[in-house]
Amino acid sequence: MAGKRSGTQSKRPQRKSASLQSGQEPRSEPLLSLERIVATAIELLDAEGIDGLKMRRLADRLGSGAMSLYWHVGNKEEVFDLALDSVLEYRGLPEIVASQDWRGQVVHMLEDWRAVMLRHPWSASLLPRRALGPNILSRLELMSKTLSRAGVADADLNVAIWSLWNYVIGATTTRASFDLSDEDRAAGQQRLTRLSERYPTIERSRLLLDSDWDGVFRKGLDFLLDGLAPR
Amino acid sequence: MAGKRSGTQSKRPQRKSASLQSGQEPRSEPLLSLERIVATAIELLDAEGIDGLKMRRLADRLGSGAMSLYWHVGNKEEVFDLALDSVLEYRGLPEIVASQDWRGQVVHMLEDWRAVMLRHPWSASLLPRRALGPNILSRLELMSKTLSRAGVADADLNVAIWSLWNYVIGATTTRASFDLSDEDRAAGQQRLTRLSERYPTIERSRLLLDSDWDGVFRKGLDFLLDGLAPR
DNA sequence: AATTGCATCGTACAGTGTACGATGTCAACT
DNA sequence: AGTTGACATCGTACACTGTACGATGCAATT
Structure with missing residues (x-):
């Protein structure tokens, strides 16, 4: 085994989790926290x-x-x-959560998710290889609850959640990988047009060049939701 | 600019692409190639x-x-x-490509894709941050062609392709990130059950523990395809 | 025999994460 | 007041990384 990853608890000094019960300030500014x-x-x-x-x-x-x-x-x-x-902390909007429009809720949650990850492109390529932290789990929990309340059967719940999760993860990581520097972008485009005769269909639909990412995301999500819960 | 990425062509010696026209063997075994x-x-x-x-x-x-x-x-x-x-080279099976069952073709291509990436888990976390190579482009091209022949309108083609792409990428990267060592797995499970009261819905559906990944992938894909092209 | 292009390698260097121990600080106890 | 001991910060050092550079060998051509 080559695993050298450390578990959740390390034997390092590591700093206690908050003050125990001596509820006093750490004096002034901790400088580091x-x-x-x-x-x-x-x-x-x-x-x-x-x-x-x-x-x-x-x-x-x-x-x-x-x-x-x-x-x-x-x-x-x-x-x-x-x-x-x-x-990835979710700052949920109560008015939306309180509404009865579960489909609107789901769409909002996923678009928020996507927006966050596009604001921090590194997060997209990091997510696949890191463990699930509490905020990520909270998002999953909230989504589960919403879908469950919307009437999705328990048997289909996992499928629904993972499908939506997969879709968002895929969309953001893909999108982030196309957010390269101009230099790379130019090189990529040059390479593509040079090889365009080998990929005629892609070339014709201009798949890689001028996709309307926001629109594509929204439309694909609608398709997926249609499949998950036909209206 | 912190960019230090090199373009497609480097000025390095770099080895010429195959022999020019002196069509003779490089003598015996190149040792390195x-x-x-x-x-x-x-x-x-x-x-x-x-x-x-x-x-x-x-x-x-x-x-x-x-x-x-x-x-x-x-x-x-x-x-x-x-x-x-x-x-990611696609070794397509001709008999399947030749058939008229476009939905079967798409499912086959995507399941093959997923199988490859699960066989090489590192590829899943690599794909999002690397450029598109010729084999990846070929897969996209083949998919485009299949969908186009299946009657998907040009206007919907990009949405369809990206949706399916997103789904596969998301599913494989997620799945790969759960393929950790036993040690990590145990630690994760422990952490999850410790916090189970904060994520009751996830806990109840056992979302993270015993999902039937293959089945979930297939079912979700069916849902997505239903949405993309209702049968 | 001399030249030329291909291919391999040894050495060296500028970084990287982090182990280890020294040092400072401050609250609590004697 | 003096001592202790947990908390927190830092300097130095080391093992290891990618790779720049130049020396070296080797086959084919001149």
Whole structure:
């Protein structure tokens, strides 16, 4: 086995989860905290992409030494996990959740999801290979509840959820991978037109060039929902 | 700009594409060749995962020095690109392609796609962040052609293709991320049951535990196809 | 024999994540 | 007041990574 991933609990000092019961402030500004680390990591990821996140650079932005981070965090992978889950927190709109239009709710939840991941393109390519954090699970839970209340039978529930999940994940990761730099984009287009005679159908429909991503997402989602629960 | 990605053509020596017209054997066994490098890289990826592919280890397996690889390959990223595209080559079954059952064809192509990516789990997490190679484009082209022949209007073609693509990508990446080591699996399950009171619906449907992945994939795909082209 | 292009390799370097221990800080207890 | 000990920060060091650069061998051609 080559597995070297550490479990959920490490034997590191690792910092206790919040104060036990001595409910007093940590005096003034902690200088370093999990929240600040994660927030700054997200900034850095947004600005520099997935390969731009280095522990030293993160520490620089925080005005601390590199090794100081390891008091709050077990390793770099944990930073990725926390950043990903943090970004995916669902700030649900109560008025929509309270409505009876379950289809509208589902569409809203999924479009919100997609919007978040497109705002932070690194999250799309990270999601497939990281564990499920609490915010991700919350989104799944909320979706389950909505579908269940909408009358989807328990037997079909898992199929419905996974289908929608798959669709969103696929759509965002694909979309994110097309959000490359202009340089890459130009190179890709050049390569494609050079090979256009080998892919005539794709070329004709201009599949890769001018797809209306938002519209395509919405229409495909409608098709999927039609299949899941014909109206 | 932090972009350091190289374009399609590098100014490296890089090896000419096949022999020009002096059609003679390169004497005996080339010891090193693009094909052998890619094949060995796939072996290594299968065995050690995405982080297990190091240039030195790859060279060891090939019985060569590390730097020798760079004659055939521009950089490590190119190895990923080649391995990914190589694995995704479609060995279509003519009898199925020739049939008139377009829905069967589509299902077959997508299940084959999924099977390939589950056989090489690293490919699932790689696909979202790499460029589209010729084999991937071929698969898209074949799908386009099939759907087009099936009577899907040009206006709906892109929606249909992207929806199916999204579904497959999402399903395989999700599935692959659940194919962790037993250790991780145990830790995840433990964490989930510990938090089960916060996710009652998920817990009840056992969404994360005993989903029948193959069945779910097939059923969801049927739903999607129903929506795309009601029978 | 000399040249030329192909292919391989050894060495070296600039980064990377992080192990380890030293050091500072502050609240609580004696 | 003095001591302790948990919390938090940091400097240094190391193993390991991708790969730039130049030396070296080798076959075919001149």
